[in-house]
Amino acid sequence: MKLTLRVWRQRAADADGAMSTYDVDGISPDMSFLEMLDTLNEELILRGEDPVAFDHDCREGICGACSLVINGDAHGPERTTTCQLHMRSFADGDTIDVEPWRASAFPVIKDLVVDRSAFDRIIQAGGYITAPTGAAPEAHATAVPKPDADFAFEHAECIGCGACVAACPNGAAMLFTSAKINHLNVLPQGAPERETRVLDMVERMDDEGFGGCTLAGECATACPKGIPLVSITSMNKEWLRAARKAGKR
Amino acid sequence: MPRTVWDSTLGKKTVMAVSGLIMLAYLVVHMLGNLKIFFGSDEFNGYAHWLRTLGEPFLHYEWALWITRVALVVAVVAHATAAYQLSRRDLRARPAKYVHKKRRASYATRTMRWGGVILGLFIVWHILDLTTGTLHPGGFQSGHPYQNVIDTFSTWYGNVVYLVAVLALGLHIRHGFWSAAQTLGAGSRTRDRALKTTANLLALVLTVGFVSVPVAVMTGVVS
Structure with a gap:
């Protein structure tokens, strides 16, 4: 395959960037x-x-490191991560635009690499359970209803790649934050910190400069792991519940 | 707690959802009241007078109307302020646009902001036209809304402004009602279809209901 690539080139974080055109030949589908x-x-x-320069690590669709906007789609035309996207999804002679994630909370470091440490700080604000670590506990010690386990697992699938932010017209991190909150808040292990988790993580998310939700739904369309838009609704419900409880205290 | 709510993006959206639903509830009543124009001037003017005596003798003359007006102004101001602040934040959060542009969100979703501005301007004109009479074409007669409505819709610009605003309203409700449900945590996978259908139905019924009045005046059904 012969392709024309238009790639965002930016020497450094504070440098101006522009699209550069490259021809590549001998590409296998x-x-x-x-x-x-x-x-x-x-x-x-x-x-x-x-x-x-571009981010990549596992190259098997589970680490969330790769982060390219290809022809205007986060992770390209298929519903998967960039590393699991194959050239057979394109036609010989195509011109392909490759850009970095765009959000003020994800500043470009170089070319296609962006700084996603804002996500780490959201996790640090409450995306964990405070429990003594040690040997793994007996798996059946705490009973979890099957629907709750499924709900938690669906949200635990989030790999934190940031495609939701890249796709969102408002640069919002609602889908990521909701996935992390829902994953822990539904489980008995997450229950003791249920209220502080959602309040602190949402506050951190706002402080990082992410936008608000207008329910455009672009995030859920871009998510390579299929986190549903209704995940944000569940987070809103958790937040309202926690805000009411905090108000009573 | 009020501070927590107003400081948070989720809290501001909650304010927008609640104020939006208040205005929506008012619009349903307003639209149904408008339809009384099809029963003639006596019934329409009588209905307008009844609105002023509503709640008597517990409430004084026009008090029910003024309570509604105050509640609506609070709702409009809260809705618009939250929308403005959230929009500013959203634009700041996404300063750089993609070179390769793609549009996927529905037309109703993309027009929420400008549609909202149009509706805000319309409300000002609408009040100056048919409540205070300041911008009313011809002689505004207080207590004779039937004639005032006909005067307004006998001008081309009255019809154009009203039709544009009502269409913007339909689009605004189509995305707004469903969004409010999500913001308030009332949405779910199983309820999504029902919520979207309700949003579309509300948008359609309100649009048709409001549009029917100028159309009736233009076609001479109401004169």
Whole structure:
């Protein structure tokens, strides 16, 4: 396959960036999108140019490191992560636009790499349970109803890639934050910190400069793990419940 | 707690949802009242007079009306202030646009902000036209709303402004009602279809109900 790539190039966080055009040849339809970028980078290095910087780690769709907006879609045209997107999803001769996640809470570090540590700080605000760690407890010691376990697991699937923020017209982190809150708040282990968790995580999310929710639904469409839009509704419900309780105290 | 609510994006959305539902409830009553125009001037003017005597003798003359007006002004101001502040935040959170643009959200969703501005301006004109009579075409007669309505819809601009505003209202409710349900945590997977249908139905019924009055005047059904 022969392709034309238009890639966002930005030397440093404080430098101006622009789209640069590259032609790549000899691309196999079985290559992943990242392997195609590897091919481009090898050529750039041979020519003595600066290779395109992009985030990647596991390359098997479970770590959430890869983060490219391809032709205006976070993670590209398929419902998966960029690393699991293959070149067969494109046609020979296509022009492909590759851009970084766009949100003021995710500043560009270089080229296609953005700083997603705002997500880490949201997790630090309450995305955990305070319990003594040690040997793993007996699995059946705490009974969890099956529907609750399923609900928790569905939200635990979130890999924190930030595609929801990238896709959101308001740069909001509602889907990510709701996934993390719902995952723990429904489980007995998460119950003691149920109220503080949702209040603190939402406050942190706001402080990081993410936008508000207008229920455009773009986040859930972009999510490679299929976290549903109704997850945000569940978070709203948890938040209102916690705010009411905090008001009584 | 009030501080917590107003400081949070979720709290501001809650304020918008509650104030929006208050205004929506008012609009349903307002639209049904408007339809009385099809029963002639006596019944329409009589209804308008009854609104002023509503609640008597417990309430003084026009008090029920003024209580409603105050509640509505509070709702409008809260709704618009929260919308303005949230919009500012949203634009700040996403300063850089994508070079490769894609539009997916529905038309109703994308027009919430400007549609809201249109509705705000319309409310001002609507009050100056048919409540105070300041901008009313022809002689405004207090206590004769039937004639005043006909005067307004006998002008081309009266019809245009009203029709544009009512269409904007329909779109606003279509996304707004469903969104309010999500914000208040009332949505769920099983209820989603019912909520969307209710939103569309409310939007449609209100649009048709409000539009029927200028159309009736234009076609001479009401004269």
